[in-house]
Amino acid sequence: MIRKMLCGAGALGASLVAATAAFAQDAAGAVPAVANPGNNAWMMTATVLVLLMILPGLALFYGGLTRSKNMIATMTQIGSVAALAMLVWVMWGYGLAFGPEGNQYISWGKFFLSGITPDSTAATFTDEVISEYVFVSFQMTFAAITIALVLGSVVERMKFSAVLVFALVWLTIVYFPIAHMVWEARGVFFVMGALDFAGGTVVHINAGVSALVAALILGKRRGYPHEPMPPHSLTLTMVGTGLLWVGWFGFNAGSALEANGSAALALINTFVATASAALFWMLAERVSGHKPSALGFCSGVIAGLVAITPAAGNAGPLGAIVLGALASVVCFFAVSKLKPKLGYDDSLDAFGIHGIGGIVGAVGTGIVFSPAFGGPGGDDFEIGAQLVTQVSAVLATIAISAIGTTVAIYVAKALTGLRVSHEVEVEGLDIGEHGERAYN
Amino acid sequence: MIRKMLCGAGALGASLVAATAAFAQDAAGAVPAVANPGNNAWMMTATVLVLLMILPGLALFYGGLTRSKNMIATMTQIGSVAALAMLVWVMWGYGLAFGPEGNQYISWGKFFLSGITPDSTAATFTDEVISEYVFVSFQMTFAAITIALVLGSVVERMKFSAVLVFALVWLTIVYFPIAHMVWEARGVFFVMGALDFAGGTVVHINAGVSALVAALILGKRRGYPHEPMPPHSLTLTMVGTGLLWVGWFGFNAGSALEANGSAALALINTFVATASAALFWMLAERVSGHKPSALGFCSGVIAGLVAITPAAGNAGPLGAIVLGALASVVCFFAVSKLKPKLGYDDSLDAFGIHGIGGIVGAVGTGIVFSPAFGGPGGDDFEIGAQLVTQVSAVLATIAISAIGTTVAIYVAKALTGLRVSHEVEVEGLDIGEHGERAYN
Amino acid sequence: MIRKMLCGAGALGASLVAATAAFAQDAAGAVPAVANPGNNAWMMTATVLVLLMILPGLALFYGGLTRSKNMIATMTQIGSVAALAMLVWVMWGYGLAFGPEGNQYISWGKFFLSGITPDSTAATFTDEVISEYVFVSFQMTFAAITIALVLGSVVERMKFSAVLVFALVWLTIVYFPIAHMVWEARGVFFVMGALDFAGGTVVHINAGVSALVAALILGKRRGYPHEPMPPHSLTLTMVGTGLLWVGWFGFNAGSALEANGSAALALINTFVATASAALFWMLAERVSGHKPSALGFCSGVIAGLVAITPAAGNAGPLGAIVLGALASVVCFFAVSKLKPKLGYDDSLDAFGIHGIGGIVGAVGTGIVFSPAFGGPGGDDFEIGAQLVTQVSAVLATIAISAIGTTVAIYVAKALTGLRVSHEVEVEGLDIGEHGERAYN
């Protein structure tokens, strides 16, 4: 959406062309536009960076937070749903999200990538194009990481088979439609004019809310909260944090679809918002009388990255710093004060950070976009009106995620039983579900 | 080769120019073509990604599979042979593989990179060029990772000095000639028209077969197979797997030498073939009555990456998915059923995955290249004829690797004794060969 | 500086334009030059690679060398000062180093990045431009890693609060001025014509000397040297080494500011100088009667990377190999023979490798730049004269670093007490300063 705002009607036009261009070419065999190698180069790099976020990034971030008896299971679940998402994406995901035919809720066509060739191109937000295979791959990694993020709330107790079934259903009925509504030129939120540069709603609010719902249905880990469950390796969690930050530049700056000034803005914002969030989380700890912690640093980094995602190309660096700090403090309270009170077991805080941070970011984007706050918005930009748009997009996303996740989880339960046996949970999923130990 | 097929005579022409262009420029001082920054940018990124595959990628993948007493030794061997390969490459490797003078088996000239300047360029498969220093560096990383891969079968028992001597000889008499034959415009396999987009024969079959031969000559690890030798850290192996996958995009998509549609095709295939292979390995485990395992996921990822290497720009996404699945299942049986029967100690399955997977990939490429399977081959493409070419290239590679490796190993044995003492093997190579412990 | 030499007056001109261009544009609203996507793409990639060097790269390299009770504290210190540096950079760092107004010692203006927009550009060393936000981000990562490097000498005993205060002061009074003097067109060393391609003086000599001074004032770790303090995880140190090498290509080849032949030269030199240094360190160990070690390999890699930094685009590959080997051997003696004699506790050898290696590299650059050694220098290049320039730049840097660090450390001491209590040092900083354990 940021996109539409950024380049006015042009973008919409461009996007529409995008949706049809490649088509036309194949059909009418018209002379295809050629991708500028620089933009293709950046988008391939960005795509690879998003994979780095998942494996090993997220696998380490999440895995380090679990107990060692569940380390391998956590990493394998993440890797497997990512792999599954990639296959589903090329089979029907891309078609449902970005297919040539469709309405504001869903699209179809190009299933199994039919009709796409190395010469096919996809439009950017200017009159440039990139190779369509690159666009397909870039978007593919978004689907893969989103489902992987959801798993953060259900680790250490969900069956591996259940995870796979859940992922298959969830991607199909939740992710692809939302991706279409937000990013495709005909999508309802796109048309509404909601600002979401790199996927705050599609990826983070969506993953966070789905994670919460899944955790509520699945139930707590045995022994939670009275039994101590400290992270088995904060070292690995910090490594994962670093890799997530590094990879996130592909996620955010890549969402410009070109190596242009908009990408450059997203780049610097992804540095400063994150840096600010990391320090503010530790500050919040200090202020509430605790020691500034390593996990606090890591949590702040993620909170900042989540919050800046929708605002990456939609804010000035100072707006980004403020947004990062705000999201960080809010998430700190959500995770360390609110969660214990409510008592649900969002094991690795997928909701507490991606859900809450995503909402702060999505709403905040409606403010920092304003030139008054150094944002790229035009002088005619009205914060009030934009906030209404942002909030409605957020609420709609929450509703869809919650309903879809409920369906997906119950399907998984019906087919697999959902939760591992008491013995397996005690022994650990590594040995129980995969017949291996992480460390020998 | 894929290259020739991809762009017909043009490619060959271009390649020939490639081989001579930079030369001409230096000699005749003709106005040099200038590299498009986009292509240079992508190729530099790709080159760096291949280094990521070696260190820390492969070092972690292999290291995690060894016992902790040999962790550091395994990582140091990988790092050291890679470093050695880089030096040898600029001294005589590049000259022997891509030198200006030569025949179909070897080339010479440009030793010590003489005559190359920052303005020198190398041709791609179109009429574009990239900086020759970038081409030299990209190819350098291929030599480095190939020798590192070979070590997978001989870890935990080979002397560090023997590893270095072996690497030096092997690179010179096996790798450089094969690289010349497959990738240089005058090379015998190149002229034959064998399809190998990113090095299925040069890198994987070559490394796999050499690994097998080396392991057979070196002999089993003390206590193998009756003594349990579980991976000391599957966590690190999974991290290595993730980094290998990430880096492999440089390896495969970089082999297009440009940030164009061919690279884009290689990019998406490197996603889907791998995803499919990862899931199919776990499926094969399930079907054979075991639990789907983390190591199975990792092994599948590597098998898929190996298989798609020669086919990366030579198959449609669906062909890639099938090829990945097939290679994965074949490797699963080779590694977990065949190897135990034959009883040799290919310690980390360098042959079982790179050798077998490479062969499946090389042969399979002759099939999926066909438009009938969604491949980029022309309508006149004949699977039968191509298969003959593919198979003969494979057999020739196997022969050269086997003979050359035998020579190299015996040279190492004569000079160093090859194998560590019984005590060192029991105490571990970390303390015995390097005087350190991996963990304190 | 290499820069000036590389492109003669042109560069100086370009740089001057650089400093003013963006300005003019905003002020006069002149039609802005547009960044070539290929150069922007490479520079964004390079920027991300430098972040990879810090987190997780340096955090793992340093962390692995500490004792496990201080692992998390070491990583958190590195991450936090990097985050702090990013915020300070956009607030006043960029202005003090590259601001529009100024003299040969410092500049000002553009505080809080005022006036910079996505369309603003910065000049390279040719007549190309890149997005100014990219240039700001790239330079930001240099400030971040430099302060992080300094911490290597003071780990395991310095208060977290002291680290933050020290970083804030040090960046402001040491780093920003030196960066201005070396890299800004009006800077005193720039004008002098000192050769420093990627920051040998600004980053490594500066960090190394500051580290030494800080360690001397802070004092030894309790129990040093009689109590054994072996690295708690050489495995993680090797992973960090690999990531540092990978990221360093962004650091060195990125310093060309374009994806051109100069970047290509820096690329290949960053491979071969490092490979040579890694092997020569192990050789030096062997020659002095020890076993070639994993930590030796890692130390050699870093020594080589440090030494090639100022020479990356200023030497031919063979000159790079020699420079790497030389620096490696010198650092080996400095670290394993000299340090024990002098008896100070430069805990992770930040001075021994970055300081010493940086000096060898800076001086050596004055030699290998000569065409006589295959360097890119013109025929009129005079080694003698250049050496004088190099040495004076080095001495000046040493003086500024030493004085500024002394001030910064005493400020930190006054405000925080500088050093943790005896109990915390014994128990470990992880639990004492952050209330966490790295491994559970």
Add this chain to the structure above:
Amino acid sequence: MKFIIAIIKPFKLDEVREALGAIGVAGMTVSEVKGFGRQKGQTEIYRGAEYSTNMLPKVKIEVAASDALAAQVVETIQQTASTDSIGDGKIFVFDLASTTRIRTGETGDNAL
């Protein structure tokens, strides 16, 4: 005085510690061990190499207690650590020749 060594299932540690605290045991020393016995371990497979290790992770608790308390300690551990399933572990009791508290040099029951 008696010295009691108990081998229990790891997840029972907290319960046992609380139970012992409740009956007035001031301290104990705990370590991770591997146990071999009737209980069969899960089989692990790595690329077809099958290890059915019977070495299972257990926790070893060492408690010194006055003769008066010893019997109660054994009983408490036995009852708290039992899950009625194979592998629950063992309790071994030894006679202590002497006990010393390092900090003070106190000996005998005062040392506990």
Add this chain to the structure above:
Amino acid sequence: MKFIIAIIKPFKLDEVREALGAIGVAGMTVSEVKGFGRQKGQTEIYRGAEYSTNMLPKVKIEVAASDALAAQVVETIQQTASTDSIGDGKIFVFDLASTTRIRTGETGDNAL
């Protein structure tokens, strides 16, 4: 009943376990320890800092056995674990005051 503690070289563990199984030892408890004694350790060097730690990795085996079996257990371990080289380790035998099987509460020889 007797309680036997044996300190052996790590790579001997499997052999010893099999040998003990062969003479009817139902179970044992194993842990990793560091041993200090006559055997000199390899020197480790990290950037010139030389540590010649004499703390070597050893494995500690704990076996409770009936008085009848005890002597045979000691003999078996001694013979299986010996490599005739310094550092092979020691075997210590203690008297057990009592033994309990947690699962059933059985005591004495039945507890083994």
Add this chain to the structure above:
Amino acid sequence: MKFIIAIIKPFKLDEVREALGAIGVAGMTVSEVKGFGRQKGQTEIYRGAEYSTNMLPKVKIEVAASDALAAQVVETIQQTASTDSIGDGKIFVFDLASTTRIRTGETGDNAL
């Protein structure tokens, strides 16, 4: 012969080892344990989840010594390991029924 088990603070290990060497103790076996007692551990917090574990890292030293030497060993450990602060640890002494050196099969004091 006596068997001495001492639980001490980790950073005291080297000192104790040297002190014991000085009085002629030929060897010992060391392991890492967690100790629970009067000494209160630091609280750890992870995202608001607070664990004030009283399980503190300690080091366990096991030394077999001749009856003659035993008393001196206890005294040496007690004096060297003491920091006069809570948590210094304990020393437990047991009677040894027998000792064997695996390498040679020697028994009794000769086995040490």
